[in-house]
Amino acid sequence: MEHILSSCSTALTQGRxxxxxxxxxxxxxxxxxxxxxxxxxxxxxKTIHFVKEGQPTP
Known part of the structure; x- marks a missing residue:
């Protein structure tokens, strides 16, 4: 990519x-x-599984 961005004079003179x-x-x-x-x-x-009050945890 450095060569592409360096404004290569050959490419410029060839209209590229x-x-x-x-x-x-x-x-x-x-x-x-x-x-x-x-x-x-x-x-x-990770998904958080909420448990209602008084319910056993899975």
Missing amino acids: QRWRHDQVLQEMADILERQRMQKRKQPQP
Whole structure:
């Protein structure tokens, strides 16, 4: 990604600004997707079972 963002003069002279733009967006999308999937893998919080007064606990 560093090369893509470094304003490579060859890419600029060849008119590949859109390609560079799309590559940056793709890299960002990949990073965000990895982060989203990582957060999904976290364990869910335990459920709290409330018991009415006078009822036996399970």
